[in-house]
Amino acid sequence: MSALAAQALVVGYGGTPLLPPLDLEVMEGEIWAILGPNGAGKSTLMQTLLGLIPPVSGRYLQPAHVRNSYLPQGRYRTGRMPMTTRDFLQLQCDRNHSWRRPFLRRDVRERIEAISAEFALEGLLDHPLEKLSGGEYQRAALAGALVAAPDCLFLDEPTSALDRRGEAAVMRLLAEYARRHRTTVVMITHFLTSARAFASNLLLLNRHAGQVIAGSTESVWPAAEAMFAEEGAL
Secondary structure: OEEEEEEEEEOEEOOEEOOOOEEEEEEOOOEEEEEOOOOOOHHHHHHHHOOOOOOOEEEEEOOOOOOEEEEOOOOOOOOOOOOEHHHHHHHHHOOOOOOOOOOOOHHHHHHHHHHHHHOOOHHHOOOEHHHOOHHHHHHHHHHHHHOOOOOEEEEEOOOOOOOHHHHHHHHHHHHHHHHHHOOEEEEEOOOHHHHHHHOOEEEEEEOOOOEEEEEEHHHHHHHHHHHHHHHOOO
């Protein structure tokens, strides 16, 4: 079943295209990694797919029943956050909830416990969010994006603040979750090794070369490797 599709979709700002027309179909449960050099148009494309930026032309289609969740770039800690990991996850379940309220509904408690187990957060639920390490906080952020069980998860460089080891550990947990729950994942990343290891499909963007390539990881990988070698990223 299709989770989203683009037909001759052109993205850009103020009517000015950034990329050639894109034809794309993402199937339920697939993990797509969007790759490209800085300024390639990756974030613009993702925000267009989310309906945050209007397309220059073309169509974006998504079944009405599909529920999205979005973790934008740079959603990291800034200053003091006087709440526990449990409070943070509860806020993602119910935006109208006051985190000062001591009791949660049973179904919400069970969902928080379940998502915490999937992202290795069980022992951190009562820890202050501001005291978590970088890897722990990123696992909490991903758990927060998934706690309401969306059908499609959009991630803009979700592990850019982590080293390669921490990034691989977080990506492994995410990939395992997506496989278990048939969650579609569309993510922007600069980590080629993890893209190859965990993504079922790649979308390669390079607006400077007027290049858009989409397909299975195996089929697109040679082009991705060549582009990043040229950019000096390998």
